Amino acid sequence: MKQRALYSGLLVALALGLVGFWLLDHLERVPVVQREPAQREAMRNPYLALERFTERQGGRLARASDARALERLPPGGTLFLDRQRPHLLSAARLQGVLDWVANGGYLIAVAELPGVADPLLDRLGVSRTPQPLRARQPPGVLEVNLPGGARPLHINLAETTLRPGTRQPAWSAGRRPNAAQILHFSVGRGHLTIAADLDAQLSNARIGDNDHAELYWSLLERYDRSAQPQVLLLSRLRMPTLFTWLWETAWAACLAAGALLGLWLWSVVPRFGSIRPEAAPGRRELREHLAAVGRYLWRSGGLAALLSPAREHFQRRLQHRQPAIAALPPEARATALSTLTHRPATAIAAALAGPADTARSFTAALRLLRNLERDL
Incomplete structure (x- = not known):
């Protein structure tokens, strides 16, 4: 039994060897071209x-x-x-x-x-x-x-x-x-x-x-x-890009513009470091305060409030210099001052008691009060 199995195995191996030899002798490796998608x-x-x-x-x-x-x-x-x-x-x-x-x-x-x-x-x-079109087909x-x-x-x-x-x-x-x-x-x-x-x-x-x-x-x-x-x-x-073209054709102008831009940034960019002490605020004078109040009243339309102190001041001066005229009624007072100073009575009456709604009437009244005070 063992010898028969051995002979059978040898015969099978020999047959496979003959088939392999025949395949090697009759088959040939051929390259195959295969198209792949574009990478x-x-x-x-x-x-x-x-x-x-x-x-x-x-x-x-x-x-x-x-x-x-x-x-x-x-x-x-x-x-x-x-x-x-x-x-x-x-x-x-x-x-x-x-x-x-x-x-x-x-x-x-x-x-x-x-x-x-x-x-x-x-x-x-x-x-x-x-x-x-007919020439394109096929x-x-x-x-x-x-x-x-x-x-x-x-x-x-x-x-x-x-x-x-x-x-x-x-x-x-x-x-x-x-x-x-x-x-x-x-x-x-x-x-x-x-x-x-x-x-x-x-x-x-x-x-x-x-x-x-x-x-x-x-x-x-x-x-x-x-x-x-x-x-x-x-x-x-x-x-080429705009920056490439500028650098190749106008590099000197680009450098100058960059330098100017750097200087401008250096002048405007805040610097970091120790904080400087703030300067002590200066003391304001009384006349600066009065001038600021006057500018505020002028811009806000309070001309009557500005003219009232000037009229009171003129009335005190008139009582000191001409007490008889100061004791007269307003109409007679304007007439007496016109006779004394040779100025229009209507203008004097407007300066003493007239309205001061506009800048022109306010300045005219204030100027006349000052001139009357000088005439006294």
Whole structure:
């Protein structure tokens, strides 16, 4: 029994070994490509695949979004201009880019959509026209024949066509005459390529379709004058912030304004330290108190209260100097004073007993009482 079980085990092991050997001999490991959702870096950078493809081919691609990079372009390299650039491509900056191309640079520019201003295409005289709806279905393929190319390249058909003006391109690619998708110009010692939909064709989602990547690298091999293709990709251009621009263009004025602001703050901000002793209040004089009371009565409308002491004072002076006139009734007293001082009796009667409701009547009565006192 034991020998029979041993022989059975050996036979089973031998059979499994033969099956395993056959599987190893007939089966082969094959890599399987599986698409994964875009990660955070690919979602943030739509040209991530283009950057890695350029590095893998032996070139170098630098991506920037600062429009000031157009003012310090490397000689002999390649500039790739994305869309959404008209508001940052001033006339002086555009002329600088064209001068850089004429000195041997290579410019690849994506045409703006129809209806959007494009100073670069306007300078070249290139117009844009949207494709009719029937030409967009089904998704078409455009054949591109590069000068000296080994074979035609195929790219997706764009929804916008380009029409050259008086300046004719060195070569173009399109389905119909005067309706191209790619226009290539020779500018001085450099080259300029205008493409209608190159930004979408070289994006992460479509760079692997047709011959998009091969077209991009073929253009660099032909027109990039550097030892290894060096590409500056300007995408999502933006201007520097206000504070950055002020510091770069008016740093002296910024420093002066900061110094003045610091001095002003130093003069107004309370200082911390020991409390100073308060100065002893000065003793007020009686005339200051009387002047304050007079100002209060004047502002509050108490003119009669101010005029009453003056009339009493004049009446005492009159009794001392002219007791006979002081003993007369008010009407006769005013007449006697008018005869004595040669002043109007009505004015004297108003000063002695008339109302003082206004500032004018109050000052007139007070002035006349003072003059009468001097006349006595």
